[in-house]
Amino acid sequence: MPQPVSLLSLATAVPPNRVSQRDAARAAQQGFAARYDDFERLAKVFESSGILTRNLARPVEWYLRPMGWEERNAAYTEVAMALFTEAAGRALEQAGLKASEIDTVVTVSSTGVATPSIDARVADAMGFRSDVERAPVFGLGCAGGVTGLSLASRLAQSRPGSAVLVVAVELCSLSFRLDKLTKENIVATALFADGAAACVLRSGEGGLARVEMSGQHTWPDTLDIMGWSVDATGLGVIFDRAIPPFAEANVAPAIAAILGRAGLTLADVDRFACHPGGAKVITALERALSMDQGTLDHERDVLAEHGNMSAPTALFVLDRVLRDPSRPRTLLTAMGPGFTASCVSLAVAA
Template sequence: MSSPVALMSLATADAPHMLSQADALAAAYRLFESRGAWFDRLAPVFGNAGVRARQTVMPLSWYAEPHGWPDRAQAYLEGGDALFAKAAQAALDEAGCTGAEVDIVVTVSSTGIATPGLEARAMRRLGFRADIARIPVFGLGCAGGATGLALAARLAAATPGATVLLVVVELCSLAFRLDAPGKADIVATCLFGDGAAACVLRAGAEGFAHVTGFGEHTWPDTLDIMGWRVDPQGLGVVFARAIPPFARRRLRPALTAILQRQGLALEDVGRFLCHPGGAKVIEALEASLSLGQGGLDHEREVLAAHGNMSAPTVLYVLDRARRAGLPERSVVTALGPGFTASAVTLARAA
């Protein structure tokens, strides 16, 4: 990139309802007690997930009721709109910008459908100009935080002087299903929460870090590893047990190739900032990248406090890392549907 793209700010926004893992397990027992031994065999995953609590857009009682597409869509619009505005305004405030100064807004979300998008619904509240360029992005899943950051950086680099606002919103809890839960749904119930993150980028500006490179790697014949299935009642999770061993075997060579295209090696990276898909995924990432057990401490902290929020989660990790002090070079990376690894290389601002 000819002019370095600065990350001028980064903000996170928690959903309004706190759900402890103990309360989630108790609720699951009540809801699935009729399934007896089937649920008893799966219940230990709540204790092994690495999650203490997460936040949701709806109160716990809402999830105990049957909901179809209309209810879930309305909850997505209301909850997503509120989190979008909260995260975006905080990022703008930190960057010293107003909504009227934003030239391009990138919205990343894969847990609901909004047409017009969340950014259009928030225009008046945030003071966006009528000529703002709106870019909604759907389908990236857990990789959306990293890929969205790369896309926002590309746009900032291609439009010198433009202020780019990236907002990532995911409401994973709305996919909780009572009708016909499978093993993947139960695992998702013990892992997933809701949240949002936003950042402001501009080429040639001052910030806490600069984006120096990015890349992706999509493995062929892996469509069934992660994603959504579409059912009459809503979205259902596709979450293969193969994810941790796949990450252990395949992530290192993929990141090696991405970094080589930037003239870098794994050894040049001071810290990998990874999307924490779950406790087993974190262990697999540490093994794949030879980080040593416990090396991904920020990731474990975010998972414990917020669960897996899908796309925003890696930006929560980045936020913790920058407050603790970024190394000279770091790489933000996440795995998502495709099956795809996405990576963004950051240089700490002087």
């Protein structure tokens, strides 16, 4: 019988450039209003997003000047390395481990390109062993943190006694584009933020929670819902279909099927910990999963304080949910490009 896998620690980090949503709206108006006739109507999303503050890779002024892919990606590499080191260092400290005791590193990121990958670039400074196994994961977007945790748990289970570090780091703000006068770009500018989260897992009992199961569901013919476009200027957001109504109509059957493969039902879940993609997405998830409005309180709080950081955001929510041991089973879930739902069930001793 496979050994259980425990989540030993969970830590988060954000870049130092904190901006209020009001200041972000003013900056967007400065960048778009004179060139985009529909801006004033679309700018209402800054108020309805549910976001109060966010942290960005660079000061707001940096985003208001022309730049290309090279400059954006250089910023990605620099800031992602710093956030990786900070979040991973905190997770290791919480777990009572040194970097040299980590056997595998899973790095999740979809907001820039680095080859060698971010984990390789910080390996010496972190103190990873020369035989540490690295598994960079790209392209999962908002689902990346949940899927990364799932992959890390499977790797830990496959080698009893080994310690696996998973780090999700995203710099979504680097996709802010002054050259794209589109609704999707304005929405992204109102929602996206930057951050990182890191976890340490190991086979055996103990820690914050035990990983029970995990799974994914990818809907057919949904590649157009979410993703990146790529050109000489950088990454550009793709939102070709409205996500809240899709989530409300389709999430519950998909999650029920994932749980069913492990002999569980929706009723067996004590607390859903969901990626807060936006205020409307949170409301749609509450409706889809038959929850009272306001149930996803940690989700709303994380969104208000940090915005949508893509992959790490669900782990920010999980960090808060796990502080309440009164709900033994938590289902961590997020949706991302594919279009895919990813789930991990975690059990906490009552």
